[in-house]
Amino acid sequence: MKYHIVTYGCQMNLHESEKIAGILREKGYTEETDIDNADIIVFNTCCIRENAENHAFGNIGALKRHKREKKDLIIAVGGCMAQEKGKAELIREKFPFVDILFGTHNLNELGALIDKKRAQKKRVFSLKEEREETEDGITPVRTGYPGAWVNIMYGCNNFCSYCIVPYVRGRERSRRPEEIVNEVRSLAEAGYREITLLGQNVNSYYGDDGTAFPELLDKCASVEGNFRLRFMTSHPKDFSEELVKVIKKHKKICSCIHLPVQSGSNRILSLMNRRYTREKYLEEIALLRKEIPDCAVTTDIIVGFPTETEEDFQETLSLVKEAGFASAFMFIYSPRTGTRAAVMEGQIAEEISKDRLSRLIDAVNEQTRNISAGYVGKTAEILCEGYDEKKKMYLGRDEYGRMGYFADDRDRIGEFVTLRIEHANGISLYGSVVEE
Ligand code: SAH
Ligand code: SF4
Ligand code: F3S
Numbered sequence: 001m002k003y004h005i006v007t008y009g010c011q012m013n014l015h016e017s018e019k020i021a022g023i024l025r026e027k028g029y030t031e032e033t034d035i036d037n038a039d040i041i042v043f044n045t046c047c048i049r050e051n052a053e054n055h056a057f058g059n060i061g062a063l064k065r066h067k068r069e070k071k072d073l074i075i076a077v078g079g080c081m082a083q084e085k086g087k088a089e090l091i092r093e094k095f096p097f098v099d100i101l102f103g104t105h106n107l108n109e110l111g112a113l114i115d116k117k118r119a120q121k122k123r124v125f126s127l128k129e130e131r132e133e134t135e136d137g138i139t140p141v142r143t144g145y146p147g148a149w150v151n152i153m154y155g156c157n158n159f160c161s162y163c164i165v166p167y168v169r170g171r172e173r174s175r176r177p178e179e180i181v182n183e184v185r186s187l188a189e190a191g192y193r194e195i196t197l198l199g200q201n202v203n204s205y206y207g208d209d210g211t212a213f214p215e216l217l218d219k220c221a222s223v224e225g226n227f228r229l230r231f232m233t234s235h236p237k238d239f240s241e242e243l244v245k246v247i248k249k250h251k252k253i254c255s256c257i258h259l260p261v262q263s264g265s266n267r268i269l270s271l272m273n274r275r276y277t278r279e280k281y282l283e284e285i286a287l288l289r290k291e292i293p294d295c296a297v298t299t300d301i302i303v304g305f306p307t308e309t310e311e312d313f314q315e316t317l318s319l320v321k322e323a324g325f326a327s328a329f330m331f332i333y334s335p336r337t338g339t340r341a342a343v344m345e346g347q348i349a350e351e352i353s354k355d356r357l358s359r360l361i362d363a364v365n366e367q368t369r370n371i372s373a374g375y376v377g378k379t380a381e382i383l384c385e386g387y388d389e390k391k392k393m394y395l396g397r398d399e400y401g402r403m404g405y406f407a408d409d410r411d412r413i414g415e416f417v418t419l420r421i422e423h424a425n426g427i428s429l430y431g432s433v434v435e436e
Helices: 012-024 049-060 064-069 087-096 107-119 165-169 175-188 214-221 239-249 266-271 277-293 310-323 348-375
Strands: 002-009 040-045 072-078 098-104 125-126 147-151 194-198 228-234 256-258 298-304 326-331 379-388 393-397 403-406 416-425 428-433
Touching: 012 040, 012 072, 012 147, 012 194, 012 326, 040 049, 049 087, 072 107, 087 098, 098 107, 107 125, 107 256, 147 175, 147 298, 175 194, 175 214, 194 214, 214 228, 214 239, 266 277, 266 310, 277 310, 298 310, 298 348, 298 379, 310 348, 348 416, 379 403, 379 428, 403 416
Parallel strands: 002 040, 040 072, 072 098, 098 125, 147 194, 194 228, 256 298, 298 326, 403 428
Antiparallel strands: 379 393, 379 416, 393 403, 416 428
């Protein structure tokens, strides 16, 4: 019996697919890379923007043929879109060949749902409204060596006015600090070289014993072993001086922070319910740069939020420069049913948003290119993550998140390799190995 998992969305979802794989393996399934040969297909979906949803629907629709050809194939749909209000009914109606539906709060029950489906002819659709527990007892099948993800918290309480995550992931729940530190320790002992702590807003982590995020990060970075530590995502409203101190204190913690700004306009930030101003955001960056001058800052930006004017957008462009972002994820605002922004007046026409997005991408890319160009002639230490078959080169990232490529006859995956950078192309660096 073989499983095939299709994952959409963020790192949280990628890690959850590792947990789904853990459940399936426990049930006796083995992984199958070819979807045509699978006995169970699981879609782990995302609903952050409309196109993420459309993509998932399109691909689920395409499974009809598989079901026709293989009668006992099980098709399961889970994740954020499955949890979204009204979507279970829609899937039930539009996709009669979907056998199992589960949400974000009952992923741990997938094994039982499969048993139930096998025992009866009927479809098994099961959703839970909330989840209290922070431990799921699942051993994930890790797929990211030399990297590994560790959840530190689930859910989100921020209700940014555009965002659906609080509705599909529930309220914030933090895992116990010792569970997290133990997981980090066992990953380090197992030879993982890059551990990423995951949460929608890691800065609001709050352990049952009062441990706050900087303290947790300090504990994780104090675990012995040859590994790097990353964390995401940080919300600017909860960013603190203590956090900067901890990043500075530990060599293990990458000098790199993902700090989504969303907009450079105070008026838009307020409508977004982000609870910080442009000035506060820039002060945080200034503090980071003062304490950790080499720190790379990456971000997320939305264009075309309701009522955004050209002046608002110009403020975003100027903030990109002032903040000196190393790179950014940039999106066109997508209205999500049930969120406050979806019913705001002043929705922006798509052509305007598209034009802003393309100007924003140009501005960010220019900065990214300049930073990359600054590497030429210097060295960079990268953690080798994989091999690019097309380029016939190994690839990896430095602590700032820059991608470095190099050729080597030996297998270098999982090793820290020093490169002399010979040329740069966009966000990618190309170099040769500096032998120690
Ligand atoms: N919790 C994280 C990110 C969650 S979603 C944070 O607060 O930063 C990742 C990114 O998707 C967000 O930072 C935002 O830029 C984008 N995003 C979320 N909802 C969106 C929407 N409705 N339309 C467009 N982009 C959106
Ligand atoms: Fe969404 Fe805001 Fe929560 Fe991030 S902090 S997940 S953008 S509501
Ligand atoms: Fe992630 Fe998408 Fe859900 S971004 S939290 S998988 S809505």
